[in-house]
Every structure is written in C-alpha cells, then in structure tokens.
Amino acid sequence: MVERLSVGPASVSELAKPLPMTLSAVIQHLKVLEEARLVRSEKVGRVRTCTLEIGTMIQVERWIAERKRFWERRYDQLEAYLAQTASEEKGR
Amino acid sequence: MVERLSVGPASVSELAKPLPMTLSAVIQHLKVLEEARLVRSEKVGRVRTCTLEIGTMIQVERWIAERKRFWERRYDQLEAYLAQTASEEKGR
DNA sequence: TCAATACTTAAGTGAATGCTACAGCATCAA
DNA sequence: TTGATGCTGTAGCATTCACTTAAGTATTGA
Missing domain, CATH: 1.20.5 (Single alpha-helices involved in coiled-coils or other helix-helix interfaces)
Incomplete structure (x- = not known):
C-alpha cells in the first residue's frame, strides 16, 4: 500500500483492488497507517483519497x-x- | 541465551537461572535454537550441556x-x- | 533405597494479529 | 427516489506466540 501510494494518491478501493483481502481489512490497515502518520486522507463525497505523508x-x-x-x-x-x-x- | 552461550557452554538450568521464565519455557526455546542449528547440545547423566554452533x-x-x-x-x-x-x- | 536434582513433555492459557462477514450509512447518477 | 457505489464499524474467527502448570522420567548422592 505504501508502495502504491509512493506513485501518487489513491482511493481506498484503488488501494484494495490489487490486494488479496477484503475492503474492510484494507481500511483497518489504513487506520493504522494514519495513526502512525504515514498516510493522510481526505474524504470528498463518498471517496476517501489517501496520500503518503x-x-x-x-x-x-x-x-x-x-x-x-x-x-x-x-x-x-x-x-x-x-x-x-x-x-x-x-x-x- | 545466545549471548550467554557465546561466553562458553552452559547447562539448561544455568541458561534458565537469569531468565524471568520457567525451565520449561527455556527448554522450548532451546529446541528452536537446536532445530535452527544455532546450538548443539549433549546430555551426560542428567545434565544437558549446550554450546553455540x-x-x-x-x-x-x-x-x-x-x-x-x-x-x-x-x-x-x-x-x-x-x-x-x-x-x-x-x-x- | 530414597530423596533431591535435572530435565522433558503435553496440555492448556491469554493476548495479539490479521483477517472475514455482515449490516449498515452517505452520496451520486439516472 | 431508487439502486449502485464507496466506504465504515463491529463482531467473530482461526492462528500464532510465548509462555505456565503439572505430571512425568532418569540420574545421582547419601
């Protein structure tokens, strides 16, 4: 996920697509990354866009x-x- | 344990003495170390002596x-x- | 012979990890 | 206004880890 984000910002489902796990699991990982301040994210409409910090x-x-x-x-x-x-x- | 063994061979209970866990736990750790071939051991009488490989x-x-x-x-x-x-x- | 010593083993415990399943809730497009 | 889309939260599950407890066996010294 960090590798994908190093290319540029991505939505939650874009991050999840290549990964062999559910969207739920990806959101849980993202939560950890945000708590660690490695990722910042902003929600616009129904899409949350994530970027590397x-x-x-x-x-x-x-x-x-x-x-x-x-x-x-x-x-x-x-x-x-x-x-x-x-x-x-x-x-x- | 590896650090202790780097000083020289030791028996199982010598290895266990400074550690905050039961003898059982130490034996389990030793088993892993032996499987990984980081430690060799030999039993003479009731004492097993361990050395670093x-x-x-x-x-x-x-x-x-x-x-x-x-x-x-x-x-x-x-x-x-x-x-x-x-x-x-x-x-x- | 018998108690102490040195180890061994198996079974179980409790916490943490990394998920899934499922039931939502907004938002958007038609 | 309705169905699809994108995300969220919670509960539960399987597995792993690092132990402990308890019940042994084998050896030794007195």
Whole structure:
C-alpha cells in the first residue's frame, strides 16, 4: 500500500483492488497507517483519497539511518567476536 | 541465551537461572535454537550441556552481510525517491 | 533405597494479529 | 427516489506466540 501510494494518491478501493483481502481489512490497515502518520486522507463525497505523508517518511528515513549505524556497530562486534573465537578454536 | 552461550557452554538450568521464565519455557526455546542449528547440545547423566554452533553463526554472519547490502540499496532508493518527491513538491 | 536434582513433555492459557462477514450509512447518477 | 457505489464499524474467527502448570522420567548422592 505504501508502495502504491509512493506513485501518487489513491482511493481506498484503488488501494484494495490489487490486494488479496477484503475492503474492510484494507481500511483497518489504513487506520493504522494514519495513526502512525504515514498516510493522510481526505474524504470528498463518498471517496476517501489517501496520500503518503512525506514529512513522516523523512522522519522514518532518519530513524532508519540511526538504526543502520547501530546495526553496523553490532555487526562489527559480532565479526570481532567470531574472529576471536575462531582463533581460540584453532589454538587448541 | 545466545549471548550467554557465546561466553562458553552452559547447562539448561544455568541458561534458565537469569531468565524471568520457567525451565520449561527455556527448554522450548532451546529446541528452536537446536532445530535452527544455532546450538548443539549433549546430555551426560542428567545434565544437558549446550554450546553455540560456530559454523552456523558464521553462516548467519554471511546472511546478515548480504541483507545489509540489500538493505543499503533499498535505503539509497528511498533516499533518491524522497529527494525527487521533495523537489517536485517545491516545483508546484 | 530414597530423596533431591535435572530435565522433558503435553496440555492448556491469554493476548495479539490479521483477517472475514455482515449490516449498515452517505452520496451520486439516472 | 431508487439502486449502485464507496466506504465504515463491529463482531467473530482461526492462528500464532510465548509462555505456565503439572505430571512425568532418569540420574545421582547419601
């Protein structure tokens, strides 16, 4: 759904069409995305049009960047640990 | 548990002692770890001693390295997309 | 021999997840 | 004004998860 919305705004049923689930389920997903401020939506007549919240996406981007740094540190630690353990194994 | 085992082999109850759950739960976790070949264990008398499977850890390490590369590509794509979208927004 | 220790197994529990089914309610077009 | 369309809300269901409880078995030390 986020991928579809990254192409441009879409109505609820446009979002639901390619998905193997009911409209109800899609609305429930959308509710979560709106609560998380990843999606904004506006209802005109009977059609609700949804768009990606670029601002939040950028926050997500920053969050990911931090996690990535954290992850790389952890990864280097694991590498160091395995290298150490491997040499200990050899030493016996 | 994996962290504890990275220090060295341990019995089931040694692994369970610091954890806020029953021995039963720990055994169930261990079963999963053994099925995943992350842990090897051997029973001598009534004590089962568990060790980390370094070989599998190294495979995990490689898998992580690949995911990391994949993730970085996706991340760069997201960055590019957001940059593009931001400039389009400005253009209006 | 018998109690303590170390583990094992099966069955059940409670919360969360991701749905569907169904009964609506506006809105729009004819 | 009526039927179709687009969406909404609620109830219920199946599954999964991460446990606990309880009832074992096997081993060990005194």
